[in-house]
Amino acid sequence: MRAYKPKDNVQAKAYYTDRYYVSPQVPKLHVESDEIFAADLEAIKAKVDVLDAYIQVEQMVVFINPSDNYKVLELLRDECDYTQLSEMSAIDWLADRGGFEIFYQMLSMNKRKRIRIKMFINKGEAVNSVEKLFRSADWSEREMFDMFGIEANGHPFMKRILMPYDWQGYPLLKTYPLQGDEFAAWYEVDKIYGKEARDIIGPELRDTAKVDRYDSERFARLGHEVPKGTKITGNEPKNEQNYQEEGGVFMIKKFDKKDSVVVDDPQR
Amino acid sequence: MQVKNRLTPFFENITFDREDNEMILNFGPQHPSAHGQLRLMLHLQQEMIVKAHPDIGYLHRGMEKMAENMIYNEFMPTTDRMDYIASSSNNYGFALAVEKLIGLEVPRRAKVIRMMLLEINRLMSHLFWLATTALDIGAMTVFLFAFREREYLMDIIEGYCGARLTHAAIRIGGVPLDIQDTFIAQLKTFLDKLPQNIKDYEDLLDTNRIWLMRMEEVGVISKEMALSWGCTGPMLRASGVAWDIRKEEPYELYDEVEFKVPYSDKGDNFARYRIYMEEMRESAKILYQTIDMYEECVKSNQTELMAHAPKYVSAPKLDIMTQNYSLMQHFVLVTQGMRPPVGEVYVATESPKGELGFYINSQGGPYPYRLKLRAPSFWHTGILTDLLPGHYIPDVVSIIGTTNIVFGEVDR
Structure with a gap:
């Protein structure tokens, strides 16, 4: 079967892939393999539905329903000691799955652990703003809106941040050239x-x-x-380019193309 | 005569005569103390700021978009243009993220060289910060002194990679070159002088009345505010959180070197200034230790500089020139690019400005599916919204100075 290639993705694509090439996977570990993460996951599970959870590259990834994001982040901040929202943004999956994946990157300084909360929203849906919990989300959500067009409900100033206010189109979509x-x-x-x-x-x-x-x-x-x-x-005439000064420089005789002879006799 | 077109400004820099007697001052985007293209809309009551609205995006080049259209190695020089004051630290952050994604182990000698570069970059960045902030506040002498020292460091870096600002000195899987013969001698000469230099700056500033008036009790960031706004690095440590990623989540060989993490619970401009000064001393300490580590590597004859992973990293030059298979592999890696495994990774490193994070989502192709750059200065600019109200106009300059924002990484 031919590999599926979304037609509305205009980003650079590999020009050649071996037909039998199978990509390796970054290993995923069970959450139970880490005590602290397991406890955190229990706390989240007690409050909301968890769709999937695993540990990848030393960090726990938890998939939740998009309506629960405020609740989960509040829980993590107040009860699980994840005091900082390092980063949040979206990933464009419009061509494959018809929506966006949104991730929140959380950091606990006391536990020295990082958690990534992920959720999937459909095209045209908005997310709940977490700006009330973390002020850093103020600018992150604006950036997400600017780059993907995803709005955050309850955000105090939902305007573009990096692009001009009157810009049209969302630059980080895969359909944007x-x-x-x-x-x-x-x-x-x-x-x-x-x-x-x-x-x-x-x-x-x-x-x-x-x-x-x-x-x-x-x-x-x-x-x-x-x-x-x-x-x-x-048909414009060729201009001869001479890069050496008239009279040559020290030790180097001036090279004149007109006076030179091209030797093409191999027996010379 | 100027031809009438739409370049004629729509508004003046200052708006008076509003109903509430508020004055709106448009600070930037071309203000010398804005350290780049920062536009601040300040609402003023007399000289006091009641509302601040930072406007960014004047240096936006769409690096995340560019990353989606570049193979991994191609993106490395682009990371230089983020925090161009300390560009090796960006190179390193990206290289480390990709290495974690692939699961590469870097040879020890390369790790030592990387640490040297990182700490030299930290010193360069902190010296630059000191110079420009002191200049903004009017201390011209410190500016000249600090730039002189930074020049020596740039010479060392130039000897290593040929560039002074945009180094691209680190590769995914290691470093491209061994350090030059004069590197250690030059570095030692510099480090031996550094304590006296730092003392010179402190003698000029620590008890300087003007400096103290502009710095003490100005721009106080509470611990809660710093955490909530995602502040990291010196901004967070000045607010009472002793969090240094080099110490807490050690990468490279930072768990083998001894250094302290200076922090303060004052949270004002002066605390930040003190932390930068102390961090320079700690960096010097680390550099001395890396010199010893490097000499051990030389003694034990560890010459490897790049990881051995034929699927992802080209073989050494000698192999490429002599062995056909290495040449083929190199050709594929250059033309098609490496294909990391499917998965995602977020890696944070302690850059001179704070937590520099790279989130990479790989779908097994030679181009990252999504790459998010977490630049510390972005939030250090955002915090101005909450920090500036209540301060006076001259404080704006000193607060922007101590936040140490670089617009290459705010706008990306």
Whole structure:
């Protein structure tokens, strides 16, 4: 069977994968193998439903229902001593599973343990804001909204944080191209010169690696330089490039291409 | 005459005559003491700030997006551009996260070299912090002194990797090079002078009336506030939590070296300043110990610098040049990229600014499915929302100074 490749994922993809290649897995351990984590998991299980739990790379991962996130984080902070929310964000699974996975990375300084709480929300759903529990979620949730368009209910200031306020589109979605979309190409032109100047200026060049051989306004071709703005037809004369000073430098005789002879006799 | 277009500003920097007699001051994004592109909207009652609204994103380059479109090794130089004052610590954080994901064990000699680089970077960052903060507050001499010392360190780093700011000096699986012959001698010369240098700075600042007025009892962060806002590093330690990841969750060989974790329960600017100074001394201590560790490695003839894992890490240069299979492996690793196992990992390291975390979600492909950069400065900027109200305009400068934010990593 052919491997499933989501068509609306425009991120870079491996150009070759062996058909019999099976990815190894990062080992998952049972939660019972660690006493502290086991106790924490019991405390969570007593309050809410736990969908899945395991230990991966020294940290416990707990899957919960999205409606329980506030309860769980409150429990972890007040009863299990996880005093800091180090990080939270989302992962785009729209193409495969039709939603987002959201993770909360918690840290307990007294226990020296880290827990990751994960939950899955469907497209278009919002999450409960945990900003009241951890002030750090104020900016994290704004960043999540900015990058994925996931709103947090009860957040005091749900606005974009890294992108401009009037930006359209959510950059970290898998459907969003790396160089930006149509809106991004016109954003600065519209902002600075106005929509009416679109025809004169043209869209912003957002592919930093792009070189246009026929554009003499922004690019020059080494060895084929022409005055700026010249229309290039393809027959422009070759400019000889000489990198050595006239008369040569100390110990080095000036190399002149015209005077040199190319020896192609193998018997010489 | 200026051509009329939409570049003409929409608003002036200051708005007066609002109904409630509040003045709105637009601080930045091009303010010399904002340490980058920070825009602060400050609501003022006379000279007192009643509301602060930090606005970021002026240096946003979309590194997380870029990471999803790059193979793992390709992303390494990009991490330099996060905290560009101490770029090896970012390289290291990323390398460690990928190594944990793969399950690589790095050779001891590489670990020692990495620790040397990390601590040199810490010193560079702290010296830079001291210089710029002192300059903001008006202590020009300290600025010149601290930059002079930082220059020596940058020379050492330049000798090692050829770059002064964006080092890319660490690879996934180890380090690319052994340290140069002059490295240890240069470092020792520097370290022998450092205590006197630090004392010079302290003599200039510790009892300086202006410095004390700007620092003491200004910008007090309580323990609860620091924890709630996700503060880490010196910001957290100045607020009474002795939490240093090097000590508590040791990586590399930090469990073999002796050092102390300075902390204070004052939480003000001055406490933070003292912690930076003490941390420089501790870093110097660690560096002395790593020199001994390195010499032991040389004596016991441990020459390996990269981990041996043909699936993930290219073979040494000699093998690539002499053995066909190593060359093929290298070719595949460069063109297609390594494919870590399916899984996810969050690894935190203690960068000079605080907890630098890398969350990587790998789906077994050569590109990370999701990479989240947890940069400490992001929250150290966020805390300004709650910290600034109640302070006066000149305090803004000293508070931004002691939070030690770098916009490369706030905006990523």
